Amino acid sequence: MQSNVKRQKLILTSILLMGLFTYPVISIANKRVMVAGIPLLFLYVLLVWIIAIIVFASITNTKQRKEDE
Amino acid sequence: MSNITAILAALLYLAILFGVAYYAEYKLKKGKSIINNGYVYALSLGVYCTAWTYYGSVGQASTRGIEFLAVYIGPTIMAALFWPILRKIVRICKTQRINSIADLISIRYGKNFSLAVVVTVLCILGVIPYIALQLKAISGSMNILTGNTETLPGLSNILGDNTLYIAIALAFFIMLFGTRSIDASEKHEGLVAAIAFESIVKLVAFIAVGLFVTFGLFNGFSDIFSKAADDPTLSKLFQFSDTGSYSTWTGLILLSMLAIIFLPRQFHMGVVENVKEVHIKKAIWVLPLYLLLITFFVFPIAFGGKLLLGHTAINADTYVLALPMQHGAKWLGLITFIGGFSAATSMIIVETIAISTMMSNNIATPLLLASQKFKPKGDGQLTNPILNIRRFSIILIISLAFLYDKLVAQHFSLVSIGMVSFAAVAQFAPAVLGGIYWKQASQKGAMAGISIGFAIWFFTAVIPSLASAGIISMNTVDQGLFGISWLKPLSLFGMQGMDSITHCFFWSMIFNITAFAVVSLNSKKTGQEAYQAEIFVDIFRHSSTPDSNTIWKGTAYLPDLNSLLANFLGAERAEKIIATYARRHNISLETNKADPRLVAFAEKILGGVIGSASARIMVSSVSKEEELTVDEVLNILRESQQVLGANKELRKKSAELQKATAQLTDANKQLQDMDRNKDEFLYTVTHELRTPLTSIRAMAEIVHDNTDMDEDQREQFLSGIIKETERLSHLITQVLNLEKYESGKQLLNMTSVQMNGLINDAVRSIRPLANEKGIQTEIKIPDSMFLVQCDEALIMQVLTNLLSNAVKFAPQNGHVSVTLQSTYEELQVRVHDNGKGIEPGLHELIFDKFFQAKNQTLRKPEGSGLGLAICKKIILLHGGDIWVESEDGNGSTFIFTLPLS
The missing domain is CATH 1.10.287.130 (Signal transduction histidine kinase, dimerisation/phosphotransfer (DHp) domain)
Incomplete structure (x- = not known):
């Protein structure tokens, strides 16, 4: 049951990431602007990536249960 | 730096690698598995990052900007799907003893032999150039390190070529740690440990170069980017240039999402070498983190390299190494070289093992078995031939890669070969994913999809690269196949606006998926196929009852089966395996005819050794199987x-x-x-x-x-x-x-009662009795008022009872006292007499009904023996407690409490 919820969360995250990383959403960051000395597009990709890792870790790092389905 | 130093460093590194692998196997013998760990598993998946990542991504970033990152973002997105998809594949492969992607596909589609061969061939064609690319990276980086600028294409100076010796050492390593056991589905402890170690080495080395460039040669990230922003050619790379690059970007993300699972080396590390399914959970976030870290410094190095070395003839693919070497950091250069070397070797090792297993199981072993006119004789006579086939496959693959490197690869840049091989393995995706989620998927559909995808891949990706290398003429590329203009490899059916890889990926997948789906829906399945479809799609339901629902119909004899297994495993082991299985499933071994479950089990065991296709041939050679219908x-x-x-x-x-x-x-x-x-x-x-x-x-x-x-x-x-x-x-x-x-019929008539007054009344009523015996009564009550909620009449009854008992048991002219105390929670009333006391053993019993009556020898037979029992009931009804404290000869104190709220 819980494992199933986890699976759904992960699938949802992957769909969201696919949206954030591809056209048209990514075109929002596609500007000739530097933020803190770093091109906006690079910074955007970096931030989404870091957030994705944190979300993955928080979804998967629940107390270890006996894995089964 | 001299040639000798470089080659010594490389060989020393390989020696360390041997050490790590040996150490892991040594630990395993002592009962402790190093690779049984989620982090090691995640690091071993880092084999994804090859020399192409290490050197090539900088080259690509310096010419095409952010595009290269798609190859690492795809796996990040896919990591989230590891739990649903990869775990299912792992479960299937574990229960079915599958050890390669060719086996996975052929077993799913009715253990089809030709499908296994096609998949194997596609893997070899798609991946050997990729291995060659790694060798090229090793020789190229060694040239930069030693300052050797002359390149020697061809085989003119083969003995003077460092790459040859590296290749030989690698082949040796792979044979040593990759062909330990005849059972290919067993884990390779040392190998996995070594690969995880290499993942750390390449990461550390690359970050070291990144730090050196960013903070040593420049003043941090913003310094590099602001300088690059002033350069019009570089500042263009900060953005996607046009909508065409969006489609390339998305195409590469999708392509690499498939590659992270279906590349033979990823499949081998992620599925075959997976120790526990829970490790996948760790990999879900550790792998994306690893990819982020290893690509973090690519832009700084790329732009830094362009700014510092852009005017020279140095190839951008080599900036990682050239930057430290050009700026006098020779030691860092050596470390960088080792990092790139580790990236290349890890890929070569794992890819070679994966491909050689497929090659020996699906092509070489069946040929051997067929040519010998195989007759089961028993006792392991085939163990060595099979191991030798695997070793020979390894040497063959490394040699092919070496030749490809020397004869063909010198004409390509690093990137294109890698992407071509990604597109090749993506052709397996529809058959595999369809196979594990869609029961309707059929063998003919899989064959159609993979074949047509393979053909289009070859036409749109391989032909143009061969043409541009000058191996075939450019006519086909320029004018189309047979001069037909809409059959141009780079713009099939006239489609334009995509780069060649996205173009290839798009068309091959469209045709692959369509053919797979349409043929699947229009073809009849055999019983075997229907069974496998059922097992694969519902693996989590079936794997809880392994082997319980075997389907096999026919006749086989136990001695035949025994000697068949003995051929591959040795007589002793074969007998043990069969006996264990029979015991576990309550199968009698007395009869000569083999139980169907036993036959299926033997086939599965053999599948782990020689691949499913050969195993099926072997088993059918000693048995007479009857075809099962789908309904059955x-x-x-x-x-x-x-x-x-x-x-x-x-x-x-x-x-x-x-x-x-x-x-x-x-x-x-x-x-x-x-x-x-x-x-x-x-x-x-x-x-x-x-x-x-x-x-x-x-x-x-x-x-x-x-x-x-x-x-x-x-x-x-x-x-x-x-x-x-x-x-x-x-x-x-x-x-x-x-x-x-x-019975609980008594209802309490609760009122606020002043305890002081109640006690005074009770003592007053008992005084005549006390005076008769000359007993002193004493009341010890603090000055304040004590109000408590209780049933006044009942508490009065308790007090009177306790007091009259006290008077009764006090000696002539003794004394009786009543004390009232209060804590925050409760009121405590103590009634003390100086009689002869009660033995400790009786403290509980005296509150029982008729206690006194039953023990008349102990006390004078006065009273009914119900008084204390009634007191206890009353106090308990009030939510308080009653007990006695006494020592023999020192009188006794009866205490009861009443809660204050």
Whole structure:
């Protein structure tokens, strides 16, 4: 049951990431602007990536249960 | 730096690698597995990052900007799907003893032999150039390190070529750690440990270069980017240039999402070498983190390199190494070289093992078995030939890669070959994903999809690269196949606006998926296929009952089966395996005919050794199998599912029954106890009633019989009769009261009562009795008021009872005291006498009904023996507690408490 919820969360995250990383959403960051000395597009990709890792870790790092389905 | 130093460093690094692998295997022998760890698993998946990542991504970033990152973002997105997808594949491969992607596909589609061959061939064609690319990276980086600028294409100076010796050492390593056991589905402890170690080495080395460039050659990130922003050619790379690059970007993300699972090396590390499914959970976030870290410094190095070395002839693919070397950091250069070397070797090692397993299982072993006109003779005579085939495959693959590197690869840049091989393995995705989620997927569909995808891949990706390398003429590329203009490899059907890889990926997948789906829906499946489809798609349901629902129909003889297994495993091991299996499943080994389950089991075991396709040929060579129809297969599966369900239901029912029985037994015991108590109570009560009745009767008879009795005497007997009658009615009242409290009929009439007054009243009422015995009474109450919620009459009854007991048991001229104390929660009343006390053993018992009556030798037979029992009931009804503190000879103190709120 819980494992199933986890699976759904992960699938949802992957769909969201696919949206954030591809056209048209990514075109929002596609500007000739530097933020803190770093091109906006690079910074955007970096931030989404870091957030994705944190979300993955928080979804998967629940107390270890006996894995089964 | 001299040539010798470079090659020594590389060989020293390889020696360390051997050490790590040996150490892991040594630890395993001691019972501790290093690779049984989620982080090691995640690091071993880092084999994704090859020399192409290490050197090539900088080159690509410096010419095409952010595009290269797609190859690492795809796997990041896919990591989230590891839990649903990769775990399912792992579970399937574990239960079916599958050890390569060719086996996975061929077993799913009815253990089809030709499918396994096609997949193997596609893997070889797609991946050998990729291995060659790694060798090229090693020789290229060695040239930069040693300052050797002359390149020697071809085989003119083969013995002077460092790459040759590196390749030989690698082949040796792979043979040593990759062909340990005949059973290819066993884990390679040392290999996985070494690959995880290499992942750390390349990461650390790359970050070291990144830090050196960013903070050593420049003043941090913003310095590099602001300088690059001033350069119009570089600042263009900060953005996507046009909508075409969006489609390339998305195409590359999708392509690499598939590659992270279907590349043979990823499949090998992620599925075949997976120790526990839970490790996948770790990899879900550790792998994306690893990819982020290893690509973090690519932009700084790329732009830094362009800014510092852009005017020279140095290839951007080599900036990682060239930057430290050009700026005098020779030691860092050596570390960088080792990092790139580790990236290349890890890829070569794992890819070679994966491909060689496929090659030996699906092509070489069947040929060998066919050519020998195989007759089972037993006793492991085929163990060595099979291991040798695997070793030979390894040498063959490394040699092919070496030749490809020398003869062909020198013409390509690093990137294109890598992407071509990604597109090749993506052709497996529809067959595999369809196979594990879609029962309708059929063998003909898979064959059609993979074949047409393969053909389009070859036409749109391989032909143009061969043409641009000058190996075939450019005519086909420029004018289309046979001069037909809409058959141009780079713009098939006239499609334009995509780069060549996205173009290839797009068309091959469209055709692959369409063919797969359409043919699947329009083809009939065999029983074997239907069975495998069922097992694969519902693996989580079936894997809980392994082997229980085997389908195999036909005749086979046990000795044949035995000697067949013995050929590959040795007689002793074969016998042990069969015996264990038979014991576990209650199969008799007495009969000559083999149980169908045993036949299927033997095939599965053999599959782990020689691949499913060969195993099937082997088993059918010693048995006569009858074709099962689809209906038969589905019936078997359905039945076993039903039996399973019925079993579960039965178990649940019987557990419920057991629980109910236990509850009934308990209730019965309670009833019996209560019955016994009641008998005892009745007995005691009647006994107690008889005593006064007997004396009343005796006295009444005396008065009745002696009519001449004088007045005084008569008076005395009559008052005795009255006294006994009073005692009798008192006893009956008490029994009735007790019954009332016990049955819960007594309702408390709660009021606010001043405890001080109550105690004074009680003591006053008992004083005449005390004075009679010359007993001092004393009241110790603090000055303040004590209000408590209780039933005044009942508490008064308790106090009177305790006080009269105290007076009763205090000696002549003794003393009795009442103390009132309060804490925040409760009020405590202590009634003390200085009588002879109560032994500790009786402290609890005296509150029992008729305790005194039953123990009349201990105390004088005064009172009914119900007083304290009633007191206890009353206090408990109030939510308080009552007990006694006493030492023999020092008097006793009865204490009761009442809660204050």
